[in-house]
Amino acid sequence: MKLLNQKITILIAALSLTAVLSPPNAIAEDKKAETKSLYERLGGQAAIDAAVDIFYVKVLADDRVNYLFEDINMKRQIAKQKQFLAAAFGGPVPYEGRDLRTAHKSLDLTDKHFGAIAEHLQASLTELKVDEKIIGEVMAIAASTKDAVLNREPKKE
Numbered sequence: 451m452k453l454l455n456q457k458i459t460i461l462i463a464a465l466s467l468t469a470v471l472s473p474p475n476a477i478a479e480d481k482k483a484e485t486k487s488l489y490e491r492l493g494g495q496a497a498i499d500a501a502v503d504i505f506y507v508k509v510l511a512d513d514r515v516n517y518l519f520e521d522i523n524m525k526r527q528i529a530k531q532k533q534f535l536a537a538a539f540g541g542p543v544p545y546e547g548r549d550l551r552t553a554h555k556s557l558d559l560t561d562k563h564f565g566a567i568a569e570h571l572q573a574s575l576t577e578l579k580v581d582e583k584i585i586g587e588v589m590a591i592a593a594s595t596k597d598a599v600l601n602r603e604p605k606k607e
């Protein structure tokens with residue numbers, strides 16, 4: 451009897467430990483969502499490609515910025531932008547283009563240019579019905595490139 455009691459105690463202890471160590475599915479799913487990259491949560495390369503295609507239609511229709519792309523090979527530009535954003539969002543393929551400061555240095559860009567580009571990026575994601583919180587994360591990453599794109603010294607803390 452004593453032995454049986456001991457065995458039962460051990461079994462109960464083992465079951466309790468399993469319950470603590472393996473959370474219910476919903477919690478496990480939440481944890482997975484938290485650790486997913488922005489790239490994955492956006493929908494991967496296909497979703498980024500779709501957003502960048504819509505984005506450049508908007509950019510090229512906007513007189514505030516389209517003159518800057520007159521002599522640019524847009525096929526190449528679109529490919530670079532897709533690669534840059536995918537990498538910046540945590541995607542698996544590294545960006546191989548020029549760094550943003552070098553690429554934009556000779557363009558004499560201002561806050562107005564940057565604002566127009568950010569506006570089109572946001573509108574493209576909204577059009578694709580991307581979740582507002584995810585759009586916020588994308589816009590924060592876009593904003594983090596501003597000093598480089600406008601060739602400014604990064605602000606000191």
Ligand code: HEM
Binds near residue numbers: 518553565
């Ligand atoms: C969110 C901010 C921006 C990002 C992430 C971005 C990203 C890029 C990338 C990845 C390239 C390709 C670099 C290469 O050739 O290797 C590029 C080039 C270029 N970007 Fe941007 N850009 C931003 C803002 C702007 C703004 C505000 C403008 C002007 C309105 C602009 C105009 C251009 C032009 C004209 C080129 C082509 C430069 C050349 O090939 O000589 N970009 N950008």
